[in-house]
Amino acid sequence: MASLLKQSVKLALVQLACTADKAHNLSHARSKVLEATKRGAKIVVLPECFNSPYGTKYFPQYAETLLPSPPTEAQSPTFHALSKLAKEANAYIVGGSIPELVEEEGSKGGDGKDGKKWYNTNLTFAPNGELLATHRKVHLFDIDIPGKIKFKESDVLSPGNKITLVDIPEYGKIAIAICYDIRFPELATIAARKGAFLLLYPGAFNMTTGALHWELQARARAMDNQVFVGLCSPSRDMEADYNAWGHSMIVDPNAEILEQLDEKEGIVVQELKAGRIEEVRKGIPLYTQRRFDVYPDVSEGGRFKE
Numbered sequence: 452m453a454s455l456l457k458q459s460v461k462l463a464l465v466q467l468a469c470t471a472d473k474a475h476n477l478s479h480a481r482s483k484v485l486e487a488t489k490r491g492a493k494i495v496v497l498p499e500c501f502n503s504p505y506g507t508k509y510f511p512q513y514a515e516t517l518l519p520s521p522p523t524e525a526q527s528p529t530f531h532a533l534s535k536l537a538k539e540a541n542a543y544i545v546g547g548s549i550p551e552l553v554e555e556e557g558s559k560g561g562d563g564k565d566g567k568k569w570y571n572t573n574l575t576f577a578p579n580g581e582l583l584a585t586h587r588k589v590h591l592f593d594i595d596i597p598g599k600i601k602f603k604e605s606d607v608l609s610p611g612n613k614i615t616l617v618d619i620p621e622y623g624k625i626a627i628a629i630c631y632d633i634r635f636p637e638l639a640t641i642a643a644r645k646g647a648f649l650l651l652y653p654g655a656f657n658m659t660t661g662a663l664h665w666e667l668q669a670r671a672r673a674m675d676n677q678v679f680v681g682l683c684s685p686s687r688d689m690e691a692d693y694n695a696w697g698h699s700m701i702v703d704p705n706a707e708i709l710e711q712l713d714e715k716e717g718i719v720v721q722e723l724k725a726g727r728i729e730e731v732r733k734g735i736p737l738y739t740q741r742r743f744d745v746y747p748d749v750s751e752g753g754r755f756k757e
């Protein structure tokens with residue numbers, strides 16, 4: 452059987468200390484990505500909102516315009532910094548996420564936003580500096596756990612509307628989604644059934660749900676789908692408004708944690724081995740045991756019939 456991951460590859464997750472200074476965040480990200488590629492990484496991931504603080508009040512302030520693509524340097528310094536960096540590092544850069552602004556001319560939606568829409572958007576670049584894919588966070592982080600945490604991204608952000616699968620010719624397909632997206636297993640399952648060997652989630656869980664669900668979600672998505680999973684967080688800053696959980700980690704297709712950081716800044720680098728997915732799937736052959744005569748294949752748009 453052909454290996455889903457065509458050849459072994461080193462994956463790096465950069466758990467970056469993100470500040471309120473965008474220019475600093477970009478140059479700091481550059482030095483950490485170059486550190487990762489010196490260690491042999493060929494795919495390097497940055498965290499959610501790596502160029503800004505995380506919080507609804509910050510999204511409009513830090514947002515960049517990405518369309519029409521390519522944007523000018525003034526419209527999106529981050530687009531250009533990542534594109535240059537991918538070339539310099541000679542690696543695929545999965546650029547975490549940034550707040551994106553889309554202005555629809557002449558449209559005033561009556562929502563007080565004057566035709567402006569903001570998204571939480573990933574940009575992924577190839578080693579030649581070309582933009583390979585964008586993913587706008589599909590599931591917005593709206594939660595309210597009394598006495599613990601209340602967050603409502605949808606106060607400001609609009610949701611994306613697609614599953615993002617990126618075909619990397621030398622390695623195979625990777626899926627990119629953002630943070631809260633991990634809580635929706637259908638998205639992961641569809642990506643895996645469409646042939647992804649790796650699910651990547653730039654994310655910034657918090658002190659409440661991080662402790663409860665971060666590792667569990669990572670291992671669950673790997674276990675359900677028998678693929679590699681990478682979660683990349685900012686490091687924790689107790690002086691910031693939002694305290695990220697950290698604990699970036701890479702999980703293998705058998706749901707074993709290959710490496711996990713603590714809350715401090717750091718880099719995870721691990722080799723994803725070609726053939727490992729097939730080895731795990733041979734041992735526990737879920738892929739040939741599914742019962743699409745009993746329940747539908749969500750990756751084929753099947754509907755449940757009673």
Ligand SMILES: O=C(O)CCC(=O)C(=O)O
Pocket residue numbers: 499591592629630631632634654655656657660661664
């Ligand atoms: O799902 C969670 O508990 C946290 C999600 C989150 O922090 C985010 O989507 O940014």
